[in-house]
């Protein structure tokens with residue numbers, strides 16, 4: 001179902017981009033030429049899919065956007081930014097609000113720490129970004145919460161001083177502390193580099209079904225050029241970024257036909273990806289709460305969670321911060337989006353600048369001491 005926001009945004013965007021409704025074809029068509037714009041980056045088409053359902057008659061924007069529309073596009077973005085101010089411009093205000101409080105940093109991976117690229121196996125993080133996250137994690141407890149498998153995201157990030165939650169938070173490696181947030185039956189104590197750690201895996205019982213489903217999906221989509229299945233351990237991604245537009249619907253139907261045989265699973269759409277996961281009550285928001293709890297930071301009065309993410313699944317974490325009434329939910333987006341985040345950053349390069357500023361501030365702030373000193377690690 002399309003929300004009012006989506007309808008309005010669709011109207012505004014189509015108007016600003018020079019689209020008009022064709023009476024003969026009942027399709028949205030572009031009035032102007034089809035050269036590409038500065039906005040025709042990796043984010044546009046799929047970001048737009050979050051506000052405008054993409055169909056054959058409503059193609060991804062990246063295929064149709066025009067250079068002449070860039071200024072209108074900018075003005076729409078600018079008015080959205082008024083409601084979701086840039087976290088860079090708001091930095092001083094945010095830091096002032098954080099005075100005397102503890103910040104915990106949560107970061108999504110794809111589209112936040114690494115740019116969106118065609119091949120999911122090549123979504124590397126830059127050395128600058130890695131250094132910035134390492135620096136931030138010296139001063140604030142820091143966790144990466146990703147839709148990827150935990151091991152995979154760890155392989156990309158390559159940092160020892162952060163916590164990792166993979167599979168949209170269904171696979172968490174955290175310090176061993178008594179936790180209130182959930183049932184102990186999902187915990188396994190393991191020997192980690194920092195001593196013993198706890199693995200929290202609430203979807204373990206679905207592993208055999210997931211493997212079976214992956215085999216079926218691979219077989220089903222085999223003939224669709226460019227489609228691929230990614231095993232994210234407790235969930236699965238079916239990618240269509242490299243699929244021809246005319247095959248989108250076929251792919252979606254094929255995936256749906258497999259998933260319907262697994263009633264304990266559901267799928268949702270991310271950035272040119274169908275994400276399939278067990279229908280348990282656990283998402284990135286629960287992961288954020290769980291991590292705060294294990295870090296001994298669940299007291300909402302003096303803890304400010306800062307979460308940066310770019311995708312639909314990150315909204316669950318934004319929602320938790322909104323509910324807590326304190327913290328900094330920051331969306332990464334280069335186009336207007338319906339979101340619960342209060343702040344925005346345009347793209348991963350702005351994420352890098354924000355993290356650098358945060359690290360610089362904590363280093364220079366007399367009240368900040370490296371975590372290693374405080375916790376003796």
Ligand SMILES: O=P(O)(O)OC[C@H]1O[C@H](O[C@H]2O[C@H](CO)[C@@H](O)[C@H](O)[C@H]2O)[C@H](O)[C@@H](O)[C@@H]1O
Pocket residue numbers: 108109110111115116117118119120121123145146147148230232237239241270271272273275311313
């Ligand atoms: O929660 P995240 O860390 O943001 O993971 C969400 C999905 O990210 C990856 O896919 C996205 O990034 C790929 C690389 O840039 C891109 O090719 C793809 O189109 C995007 O959807 C990851 O591969 C998926 O498994 C995650 O579900």
